[in-house]
Amino acid sequence: MAAAYDFDLFVIGGGSGGLAAAKQATDLGAKVACADFVKPSPQGTTWGLGGTCVNVGCMPKKLMHISSLYREVQSDAHGLGWETKASHSWETMLANVNNYIKSLNWGAKTDLRTKNVKYYNAFATFVDPHTLTLDNGKGKVETITAKYILIACGGRPSVPEAPGAKECCISSDDIFWQKKPPGKTLVIGASYIALECAGFLAGFGFDVTVMVRSILLRGFDQDIANMIGTYMEKHHCKFAREMVPSKFEKLPNGQVKVFVKDAEYGIYDTVLLAIGRTGCAGWLNLEAAGLEYNKSSGKIVCNDHDQTAVPHIYAVGDVIQDQLELTPVAIQASKLLCRRLFGGATKIMDYTDVATAVFTPIEYGAVGWSEEDAKKKLGKERVKVYHCSAQPLEWNLNHERKEDMGYMKVVVDLAEKEKVLGVHILGPHAGEVIQGLSVALKAGMTKEHMDDCVGIHPTFAESYTTMTEVKEEGMGAPKKGGC
Numbered sequence: 492m493a494a495a496y497d498f499d500l501f502v503i504g505g506g507s508g509g510l511a512a513a514k515q516a517t518d519l520g521a522k523v524a525c526a527d528f529v530k531p532s533p534q535g536t537t538w539g540l541g542g543t544c545v546n547v548g549c550m551p552k553k554l555m556h557i558s559s560l561y562r563e564v565q566s567d568a569h570g571l572g573w574e575t576k577a578s579h580s581w582e583t584m585l586a587n588v589n590n591y592i593k594s595l596n597w598g599a600k601t602d603l604r605t606k607n608v609k610y611y612n613a614f615a616t617f618v619d620p621h622t623l624t625l626d627n628g629k630g631k632v633e634t635i636t637a638k639y640i641l642i643a644c645g646g647r648p649s650v651p652e653a654p655g656a657k658e659c660c661i662s663s664d665d666i667f668w669q670k671k672p673p674g675k676t677l678v679i680g681a682s683y684i685a686l687e688c689a690g691f692l693a694g695f696g697f698d699v700t701v702m703v704r705s706i707l708l709r710g711f712d713q714d715i716a717n718m719i720g721t722y723m724e725k726h727h728c729k730f731a732r733e734m735v736p737s738k739f740e741k742l743p744n745g746q747v748k749v750f751v752k753d754a755e756y757g758i759y760d761t762v763l764l765a766i767g768r769t770g771c772a773g774w775l776n777l778e779a780a781g782l783e784y785n786k787s788s789g790k791i792v793c794n795d796h797d798q799t800a801v802p803h804i805y806a807v808g809d810v811i812q813d814q815l816e817l818t819p820v821a822i823q824a825s826k827l828l829c830r831r832l833f834g835g836a837t838k839i840m841d842y843t844d845v846a847t848a849v850f851t852p853i854e855y856g857a858v859g860w861s862e863e864d865a866k867k868k869l870g871k872e873r874v875k876v877y878h879c880s881a882q883p884l885e886w887n888l889n890h891e892r893k894e895d896m897g898y899m900k901v902v903v904d905l906a907e908k909e910k911v912l913g914v915h916i917l918g919p920h921a922g923e924v925i926q927g928l929s930v931a932l933k934a935g936m937t938k939e940h941m942d943d944c945v946g947i948h949p950t951f952a953e954s955y956t957t958m959t960e961v962k963e964e965g966m967g968a969p970k971k972g973g974c
């Protein structure tokens with residue numbers, strides 16, 4: 492196939508999407524190559540093959556989240572008879588996490604070799620619609636051609652306009668590789684990355700403040716977003732609301748002075764920017780391929796077949812305009828695309844009802860619509876919301892946790908026999924719980940199905956099978972109960 496070209500498929504980016512595509516295409520008999528190159532962060536941090544998820548995203552984040560949860564677990568264990576109280580070492584954790592990531596980098600490389608995918612540790616740019624140059628940054632520049640090109644170059648943390656931001660602040664590209672403990676930290680932003688990072692840093696005992704421009708977790712169920720804020724505030728994390736930094740200055744001792752409205756706000760050892768991510772499409776010289784991209788988001792518009800405006804050039808993952816920035820989304824879209832290109836399949840990516848979890852100190856799992864979304868899309872009269880507050884059993888024996896409460900919410904469509912539109916859970920292991928419920932939601936679950944399901948006792952998630960309380964407009968969470 493495609494003798495006129497060096498490769499049937501060339502993949503730009505060896506992250507979640509790119510690696511999945513390369514492996515799937517080669518499994519289907521295509522001649523495939525993949526280029527991955529990591530430009531250092533403004534602070535000079537760099538890493539190996541595997542992209543954001545493996546190196547500076549999901550993997551180190553989840554490990555640090557789990558590590559920080561041990562603080563609460565120890566506190567619960569105290570009530571269950573354990574006397575010891577361990578201390579935490581940032582340095583040991585970092586060394587172990589980094590070594591694990593390096594093993595994943597190695598695994599990714601050997602995976603490509605085993606599967607006969609030609610790997611270039613080089614930066615790819617377009618020369619023309621079928622030709623790329625590959626620059627390894629050490630003086631070697633090659634040119635290759637490919638029948639199909641897949642852009643899976645992902646994104647990088649955005650930097651605000653405020654003077655000094657680039658020089659004084661770090662981002663999620665740095666925190667997971669920073670050998671020095673972060674110390675007193677200001678986190679700027681209020682979504683996934685900000686709250687997750689603030690959560691684990693506070694869990695380790697650092698003095699952490701989150702600077703919030705507007706609301707927490709835009710796009711998520713706002714009852715739950717606010718409960719996360721309350722929980723985090725109670726568990727060692729401070730919030731500075733309705734504020735944005737106006738300037739940063741590095742002090743001679745390395746600390747950062749932060750200004751709000753040009754007045755001094757505070758001095759921090761670390762300022763972590765988590766204000767969203769910008770796609771890397773602008774790096775690719777797309778003009779040479781006749782392809783446009785959104786200059787402010789750095790992203791590329793695709794049709795529902797992941798195809799760009801140039802028919803043989805596709806894009807997946809974080810670089811796509813207005814799509815979910817999640818690892819399993821990038822992987823699924825890539826696999827389906829390659830099955831269509833090389834396996835005769837027709838199935839396209841379904842970007843709806845993708846489950847997600849926010850790994851804040853109290854986890855939040857969600858699938859489908861939030862209450863706000865459902866009411867906006869269908870009208871208030873058509874939407875019914877069941878909710879309940881419950882306490883994980885072990886919290887009952889921990890006097891510090893007596894007031895803490897888990898919460899769940901089910902949003903249903905009254906016009907469709909209470910078909911479930913959205914499921915939300917706030918509590919331990921919410922990511923694990925919501926994964927199963929997302930299968931049921933995808934399969935068309937109704938509230939009656941949930942009621943007919945017999946729970947597993949004693950678990951926190953069993954409350955889903957016994958939810959009776961209907962949430963009235965504007966009502967907060969029940970103190971305890973509703974299930």
Ligand code: FAD
Nearest residue numbers: 504506507508528542543544548615645808809816817818
């Ligand atoms: P990436 O994984 O970013 O890979 C792109 C690769 O292409 C990179 O290695 C990049 O260096 C390389 N590249 C770019 N330009 C070029 C070029 N011109 N030539 C060669 N190589 C190039 N998602 C979840 O589902 N769950 C989570 O818990 C989660 N946690 C996250 C936590 C953090 C802190 C962050 C930042 C993200 C998190 N994500 C999470 C999101 C997830 O990491 C991304 O959605 C996913 O990695 C996107 O995959 P991708 O293939 O599109 O891009």
Ligand code: NDP
Nearest residue numbers: 651680681682683684685704705709765766767816848849
């Ligand atoms: P988001 O785009 O989700 O959120 C950006 C946050 O920064 C918002 O709170 C926004 O506030 C705020 N913000 C934007 N600009 C500024 C500014 N100039 N000054 C101050 N605050 C600002 O980005 P994230 O970086 O949190 O996450 C990026 C993506 O990575 C997510 O969408 C998610 O898909 C993925 N991810 C997934 C995770 C998971 O699955 N658990 C974990 C981490 C990341 P406002 O609301 O006011 O706009």
